[in-house]
Amino acid sequence: MVKTYGLIPVIRGVSLQVNRGEIFGLVGPSGSGKSTLLELLMGIRQADEGDIQMLGMDMKKDARKLHHRIGFQLQATVLFERIKVMEALQLFRSYYKKRRDLNDIISMLNLKQYLNQYVRSLSDSIQHRVALAIALVNDPDIIFLDEPSTGLEDPKAIDDMWSIIARLQNEGKTFVMTTQSLDEALEHCDRLAFLMNGTLSMSSTSQELMHKLPAGTQSLGEMHTYLGVHRRKGESA
Numbered sequence: 001m002v003k004t005y006g007l008i009p010v011i012r013g014v015s016l017q018v019n020r021g022e023i024f025g026l027v028g029p030s031g032s033g034k035s036t037l038l039e040l041l042m043g044i045r046q047a048d049e050g051d052i053q054m055l056g057m058d059m060k061k062d063a064r065k066l067h068h069r070i071g072f073q074l075q076a077t078v079l080f081e082r083i084k085v086m087e088a089l090q091l092f093r094s095y096y097k098k099r100r101d102l103n104d105i106i107s108m109l110n111l112k113q114y115l116n117q118y119v120r121s122l123s124d125s126i127q128h129r130v131a132l133a134i135a136l137v138n139d140p141d142i143i144f145l146d147e148p149s150t151g152l153e154d155p156k157a158i159d160d161m162w163s164i165i166a167r168l169q170n171e172g173k174t175f176v177m178t179t180q181s182l183d184e185a186l187e188h189c190d191r192l193a194f195l196m197n198g199t200l201s202m203s204s205t206s207q208e209l210m211h212k213l214p215a216g217t218q219s220l221g222e223m224h225t226y227l228g229v230h231r232r233k234g235e236s237a
């Protein structure tokens, strides 16, 4: 895929495959093009070049059908802050024919006590749970998450989020997520792809990568230094 904003190329020829049932992480620093790539995959933006096949369908030809089979949690939750939690869930659920049981979503996300509260009155971490709940209303096969732990300062909230994602993966759901955190990606994603200036520098399973990385590699900067050294030597990382 290629995507240019005006004259500025943001995605410069990315090709990737995500396997059904896996948690796939797009890792990269701020501005590397992660959100844009995610938005292309979700069909929110159109690629200038390239095709997307998903669930046996073509994103251009079968966009409407595909939209019913995906869910997403973007970084901003401002869209629905002026309504109550239950109203937001019912509203988004009403857009779809296939729907997940609302009580199941409410109990999985532990939202019962907040249903009659305005979204804007809730803490960031609860708003985050509401956004994830909304991503589930159509019982999607593929769930896209844009930096899901950004804004969650409480470690318990982050652990809870990953437990919910693990439970959904056990049901067979596929996740495609972006993150700036190498640690988080290594711990929770089955496979990773590294995005830098709109190109993929590598994709690998987390297991393989953990064995290859020098002990103590923690940051994305160290990771890119490692990849750069290997590329200069003509080796595959």
Ligand SMILES: Nc1ncnc2c1ncn2[C@@H]1O[C@H](COP(=O)(O)OP(=O)(O)OP(=O)(O)O)[C@@H](O)[C@H]1O
Binding pocket: 005, 010, 028, 029, 030, 031, 032, 033, 034, 035, 036, 037, 180
């Ligand atoms: N609608 C737009 N019009 C023009 N440029 C844009 C637009 N959206 C993003 N960009 C630019 O494209 C580049 C990639 O942005 P993108 O948000 O995809 O990166 P990112 O890796 O997700 O960054 P972050 O982690 O900060 O969200 C940035 O330089 C950004 O300023």
